[in-house]
Amino acid sequence: MELYAVAVVLLALITIKFKMMMPFGYAGVVQDERKCQYFRPSRMLKIRCFDMNLKEVPQFLKSSVEILDLAFNRIKKLKHNSFERYTSIKILVLYENKIQSVEPGTFAPLTSMEEIDLSNNALVTIPLEIFQLPSLRNLYVDSNELFNLERDLQGLDTPIQAPLEYLNVADCGLESLPNLGVLPKLWQINASSNPLTELTMDTLANMCNLRTMDLTKTEINDCACQQVNRYLRYVGASAKFVPICMDILDSNVCPDPYNTTIDSVEFQSCKSEAELAKALSWRWLIIAAAAALVALVLIWYCYQRRAKKKKPRAKAKSKSKAKALPAKQQPLVSPTLALKCHNDRTTLQDCDCA
Template sequence: MELRCLLLNIVFISVVNAMLAFGFANLDEEKRCSYGRIEKLMRIRCHAMDLKEVPQSLKTSVEVLDLSYNRIRKLKSSSFQRYSDIKFLLLYDNMILSVEPGTFEPLTALQEVDLSNNGLTTIPMELFQLPKLRNLYIDSNDLRNLHHDLQLLETPIGAPLEYLNVANCELHDIPDLGILPNLWQLNASLNPLSNFNVDKLGNLCHLRVIDLTKTQMSPCSCQRVTNHLRDIGANAQFVPLCMEALDGDACPLNYNRTVDSPTFHSCLASAELAETRSFWLFAAGCFGGSFLVLLVFCYCIHRWRKKRQNRRLSQAAQNRKHFVISPRNATNHRLEDQPLHCDTA
């Protein structure tokens, strides 16, 4: 009897080990992901579950996916193929070291992604081509060599970025992403920025808030940033305050290098073109909708008139007196040239 129990225990342990080896244990972890809704969006929260990869048995209609505080080391090209409806993706505080090409391509509805506090050494370039990406958090990664990868970046980027967080990434200059007409807030704090080039602010014609706290910018660079932001009416709240204005010879004004630069005017032109395009698209949509409503209205009127006409004809047919053959026509004495007699019923 004891031998039999021992054999059963051995078999049970073997089965459990096999399940762990083939990843069946992840099914239990995935079941523990909480489902809910946030602002009418389908949310799945797999927060702090010690996951080592992106679960593949979640509902494909997920729109907000929280995978933060896990142990994911690598994002594969198949990680999000089943979840193309994701709009908000949280991947902060993982152990992500690499991202395979094509990982984010299926996420055409993605509006915000948080990849902060990982081990990335570059930003996946395909993120910059997502058509709806507005907010990108990539802070607290080691991106000191990012400028090498950005040399191959196709500009202008397709993503309509509005907020970019690259704080604490060991950057020596703000990233050069080309003209960003929609970007209004940039967080580049906690970076050395020893090679900061104020000319790049010409790409950000609608910048309103910039955080450059705890950086190693030179006093002249600080003064130029402050002057630039004041000139465009931006918020200098989070800019290192330059208490004393520097001599113009030591730090020339940068108006001709930023606000009056061809890049700045090209940025403004891009923003105006996008605004004009949006207006005409809106107008075309309104016109098309109104025209469709008018067509439906006319069709309904036509159907109503036709039904009313048919109803009147039917009523007239019912009220009409019916004619029957007169019995006089059946007599044998009727001449052939005499007309037939009809009686009304």
């Protein structure tokens, strides 16, 4: 009985010691690590911890992860250090969790992130720091009750740094489109399944390159419907997912949106920024091509110089070999033949020594 008690105590001590030796965030998740799947699509490291009943962002994964899929878990809160180890993330999937709050600074380390999916959670707003991520192109926050978004956006610094191209705010209880300032690269927005009772043309003026807009299952009035359809036609965008206006309203009742959008300062500013970004991209391409050309010229020049240096060395070697050869010796002549040549008064060169 005493031996049994000693064995139990020793086992407990060993267990405690083992847990203390584990790195932070590792204890109690050994099985979870084994369940996470590792892939390399397009040479990018993807880790999929899908439907594992996780309650927080795991800290035992490879820090070089570029695509992190944490969908279908039970994460309720994102902490400021949740992604400190994973600064290489480009795509972050947090779909279908229970996220209610996000601590300030949570996404600050993710300067390379291009896409984030926060859809189907319990958010009441979008963390404003997301809009300042320098590489973020695609943002999914659909199926959240964003009741506080309009209030929080009043403290947003515009223009935002995120080069947003796609925004999904479907089914978020929004009565108006979020005003994020000038968005020169935004080409698609999904605002479907929202009670959009307030849709002003001022917001659309900031989206000068819009190509697709989804307003299905919304509550926009007839005038807003007519104005949106006309605006999309003016900018050459698709009105496929916009409600069809049954009646054409008089311009006195529903003014043409041309002056408030196309002719507005916001629209022209948006166009200017888009043209500037396009010019800068072309400039960088030209600089890259010029740099490549200069590199090729330098390589060719160095090769030619090296080839020229080799030729004199080869000539010098051939001359040194020629100097090293013994001088041509006079043929050996027997004394008898020499005497004969002398008596005949001929030189050795003229004498036939054959």
